[in-house]
Amino acid sequence: MTTKGKALVTGASSGIGRETALQLAQEGFQVIAAARRKERLEELSRQSSLIVPRPIDLSDSKALDDFSKELLHLSEPVTVLINNAGFSIRGAVEDVSVSAVRSLFEVNLFALLQITQACLPGMRRLRKGTIVNVSSIVGKFPFPTSGPYSATKHAVEAITDALRMEVRPFGIRVVTIRPGVIGTEFNETANRLTGDLLSRTDPDYKPVYQAYGAGMGRLFTHVSIPGPELIAHLILEAVLSESPKAVYAAGPFVQELLGERFRLDDEEFYEFLMEKTGLKGLKV
Ligand SMILES: NC(=O)c1ccc[n+]([C@@H]2O[C@H](COP(=O)([O-])OP(=O)(O)OC[C@H]3O[C@@H](n4cnc5c(N)ncnc54)[C@H](OP(=O)(O)O)[C@@H]3O)[C@@H](O)[C@H]2O)c1
Incomplete structure (x- = not known):
């Protein structure tokens, strides 16, 4: 069967990745759909004969080495790579263990890097290819309690x-x-992996978490959270464009917050963000 080419989408078992895999297949790309949850990938592949499931745990270095070898030796190389798999663990910098931060970097950065390195030789050989890396609004500035996750996205x-x-x-x-808040399993997963922060943090931090939680609650009252289609459309726009932009961003407050980040100096921006997130003036 002739297709528009071979695509690889990581994190294709849910959310943005799943929607992107479906849209790429609709456009006529053959899609390798990678993630851990095999049943989800198999269900996805039943939606289109162009989607091929590839179960893999991207935090498993041996599995990643094997996958990289496979990618390097494909008879038809991947020419559309969507590095989308990622997750978050929340907490103040003092509250997130270094091993948890490492686990974030393994998937959000190192797997992205290794897969990219495995796809580049084929793309260079053909002198064509599109690599789309899913960062976040926090790839340009962190929110309080998102330091470690933001660090991975800054690195991306x-x-x-x-x-x-x-x-x-x-x-x-x-x-x-650069997505803002999008309605996927992302938050649920972050909540599960973070656990009950308030029960284990030092009492000093409780008012900080509470003020931040209340501030974010106020910020998002009456805001409707878009679904993953919004971001999948942007990814498709980039892939199909003759000359894609360097950066695409969408989601609630994204234009305003990124606009302020680039307009204000560091001093002014972090005062603005403390105010937005409910921490301005807090004294414990
Ligand atoms: N949703 C948001 O608000 C938001 C905002 C900004 C940026 N983002 C970014 O958007 C990307 C997609 O997230 P999403 O919102 O679509 O969340 P999601 O629904 O939770 O999807 C995350 C995907 O990553 C995969 N994944 C996680 N750990 C993995 C591992 N060790 N090995 C292989 N696959 C792994 C998951 O698959 P398995 O669990 O099956 O392995 C899943 O398919 C992420 O990079 C995220 O950082 C999301």
Whole structure:
């Protein structure tokens, strides 16, 4: 069967990745759909004969090495790579263990890097390809309690920006996607992995978490949270475009917050963000 080419979507078992895999298949791409939950991937592959499930735990270095070898030796290389798999663990910087931070980096950054490195030789050979890295609004500034997760996305942004300049001479396009809050399983997973912060933190931090929780509650009252289709559309727009933008961003408050981040200096921006998130003036 002739297709528009081979795509790989990581984190395809739910949310943004699942929707992107479906839309790419609808456009006629053959899609390798990667994630841990095999049944979810098999269900997805029943939606389109162009979707091929590839169960993998991206935090397992042996599994990642095997997958990289597979990618390097594909007879038809991946020319559309959507690095989307990712998760968050929340907490003040003092409250998140270093091993938990490492686990975030394993999936959000190191797996993205290794898969990208495994796809690049094929793209260079063909002198074409599109790499889309899913960052976040917190790839440009952290919210309180999102320091470790934001650190992974800041790292994704840096790798993506450097790569964009390095591979453009070979006709390979590299795109950053910056979603704001999107209605997927992301929050549920973050809550499960974070556990009950208030019960284990030092009493000093309780008012900080409470003020932040209340501030975010106020910020999001009456805000309708978009579904993953919003971001999948942006990804498709980038993939199908003759000359994609470097960065696509969407979601509640995203334009305002990123606009302020680039307009204000550091001093002013973090005062603005403390106010937005309910922490301004808090004294414990
Ligand atoms: N939703 C938001 O508000 C939001 C905002 C900004 C950025 N983002 C970013 O958007 C991307 C997609 O998230 P989402 O919102 O669609 O969340 P989601 O519904 O939770 O999807 C996350 C995907 O990542 C996969 N994944 C997580 N850990 C993995 C591992 N160890 N190995 C393989 N796959 C793994 C999950 O699959 P399995 O569990 O089956 O492995 C799942 O398919 C992430 O990079 C996230 O950081 C999301």
